[in-house]
Amino acid sequence: MPLDVARIKKDFPILARTVRNEHPLVYLDSAATSQKPVAVMKAESDFYSQHNAAVHRGAHLLAEEATDAYEGAREAVARFIGAKSDEVIFTKSATESLNLLAYSWGNAPSNSRFHLAPGDVIVLSEAEHHANLIPWQELARRSGAILRWFGVDDEGRIDLSNIDSIIDSRTKIVAITHQSNVTGAITPLTSIVAAARSHNALIVLDACQSAPHFAIDVKELEVDFLAFSGHKMVGPTGIGILWGREELLAEMPPFLFGGSMVTAVTMEGASYAAPPKRFEAGVPNMAQAVGLHAAIDYLNAVGMGQIHEHEVALTEYALSGLSSIAGVGIVGPTEIKDRGGVLSFTVEGIHPHDVGQGLDDLGIAVRTGHHCAWPLMKRMGVVATTRASLYLYNEKSDVDALLLGIEKVQSFFGSKGIGR
Numbered sequence: 001m002p003l004d005v006a007r008i009k010k011d012f013p014i015l016a017r018t019v020r021n022e023h024p025l026v027y028l029d030s031a032a033t034s035q036k037p038v039a040v041m042k043a044e045s046d047f048y049s050q051h052n053a054a055v056h057r058g059a060h061l062l063a064e065e066a067t068d069a070y071e072g073a074r075e076a077v078a079r080f081i082g083a084k085s086d087e088v089i090f091t092k093s094a095t096e097s098l099n100l101l102a103y104s105w106g107n108a109p110s111n112s113r114f115h116l117a118p119g120d121v122i123v124l125s126e127a128e129h130h131a132n133l134i135p136w137q138e139l140a141r142r143s144g145a146i147l148r149w150f151g152v153d154d155e156g157r158i159d160l161s162n163i164d165s166i167i168d169s170r171t172k173i174v175a176i177t178h179q180s181n182v183t184g185a186i187t188p189l190t191s192i193v194a195a196a197r198s199h200n201a202l203i204v205l206d207a208c209q210s211a212p213h214f215a216i217d218v219k220e221l222e223v224d225f226l227a228f229s230g231h232k233m234v235g236p237t238g239i240g241i242l243w244g245r246e247e248l249l250a251e252m253p254p255f256l257f258g259g260s261m262v263t264a265v266t267m268e269g270a271s272y273a274a275p276p277k278r279f280e281a282g283v284p285n286m287a288q289a290v291g292l293h294a295a296i297d298y299l300n301a302v303g304m305g306q307i308h309e310h311e312v313a314l315t316e317y318a319l320s321g322l323s324s325i326a327g328v329g330i331v332g333p334t335e336i337k338d339r340g341g342v343l344s345f346t347v348e349g350i351h352p353h354d355v356g357q358g359l360d361d362l363g364i365a366v367r368t369g370h371h372c373a374w375p376l377m378k379r380m381g382v383v384a385t386t387r388a389s390l391y392l393y394n395e396k397s398d399v400d401a402l403l404l405g406i407e408k409v410q411s412f413f414g415s416k417g418i419g420r
C-alpha cells in the first residue's frame with residue numbers, strides 16, 4: 001500500500017512553510033538532517049513540562065518518571081534494531097559513538113583484544129564520511145597501526161575485488177559505511193563480514209544513512225558495533241546511538257569519566273559500572289532520548305518496509321528525471337539496485353554552490369559541497385556536488401520541482417545543457 005504522503009506532511013509543520021519570496025518549501029536535505037513531526041516535539045516538550053529531573057539520581061517522583069522515560073527510550077531503540085537493551089548506549093551523536101570506540105580501544109590494555117600494536121591493520125573504504133575516517137586515522141597514529149581501504153568504482157560502489165589482500169591476518173578492525181551519504185550506494189556487507197570473521201577482526205558499521213530508511217536487525221547484519229544518529233530519523237538533535245555486542249562492551253574501558261558510570265569511588269581510584277552506564281558519564285540527553293523514542297514510534301507506525309518501498313520508487317523516478325536533463329551528471333549509481341535515496345549530481349558549466357543557491361531561490365533545499373567525504377569526492381573526480389536526498393515526507397511533486405528548478409538554473413546561467 002503506497003504511503004499517504006499528503007497526510008504524513010501534515011505531521012511536519014515546517015513543511016507547510018513558504019520561503020524565499022513565498023515559494024512553498026521543498027525539503028530535499030534529509031541526509032543532512034530530517035524534519036521532525038509534531039509527536040517528537042510534543043514528547044520533548046512534555047518531558048520538560050511534566051517530568052524533568054536528572055535520571056538515575058534522586059528518590060523523588062520526577063526522578064523516577066524521568067528514569068523510566070529514559071530507559072524506555074533505550075528499550076525502544078533496542079527493539080528497533082533487534083538488540084538487547086543493555087547493548088544500547090546513548091551518545092550525543094553518531095560521530096561521538098564512533099569516537100567512543102576509537103578512544104576506548106586506544107586505551108585498552110595490552111592483553112585486551114581491543115589493543116592495537118604497530119603493524120596491526122584497520123580497514124576502511126574510500127566511501128567513508130569523515131566521522132568514520134578521522135577517528136580511525138587518529139587511532140592508527142597513536143597506536144602505530146596501519147590503515148588500509150577499499151577503493152570504489154566509477155559509480156562510487158565499494159570495490160571488493162581485492163578483499164583478500166585488504167582483510168588479512170593482521171586486520172584488527174573493519175569500519176565501514178552501510179550506505180554512502182554521497183552516492184547512496186549500499187555496501188555489500190556479506191563478503192566483508194565473512195572476511196573479517198575469518199580473521200577474528202572487529203566489525204564496525206556506520207548506519208547513519210541506513211537506519212532511518214530501512215529495517216535494521218543487528219543479528220542479521222552480524223556486525224559487532226553499529227552507530228547511527230537520532231536527527232536523521234525524524235528524531236531530535238543531540239542524541240546518537242552506539243550498539244555493541246554485550247560481551248564486547250563488557251570488556252571495553254570507559255570513554256568519559258565522571259558521575260553515573262561508577263560503582264565505587266575513593267580518593268585513590270574508582271571502579272566502573274557495567275555497560276551501558278559505563279559509557280554514559282554525566283547527566284545524559286534525557287529529553288532527546290524521549291524524543292527519539294517518539295520518533296521510533298512514529299516510524300514504526302508508518303512502517304519501515306513501506307518507507308523503504310516508497311523511497312525506492314521515488315529514487316527511481318528521480319534518477320530517471322535527472323538522467324534526462326542534458327548537462328546533468330549523476331555522481332553515484334544510475335540504477336536503483338542496492339542504492340538509497342541520496343542523489344548527488346553536477347550541472348555542466350555551473351558550480352554546485354551556484355546550483356544550490358539557484359534552487360534555494362525557488363524554495364528547494366538541497367546540500368552542496370564535499371559532504372564531509374573529501375577522499376570520495378577526489379576519487380569521483382569532483383570538488384563538490386549538489387545533493388538532493390529523499391525521505392518519507394517527499395513525493396513526486398518534490399522531485400518534479402527539483403527537475404524544473406535545475407532547468408531554471410541552467411537557463412539563468414545560460415547553460416547549453418538545458419532540455420529533457
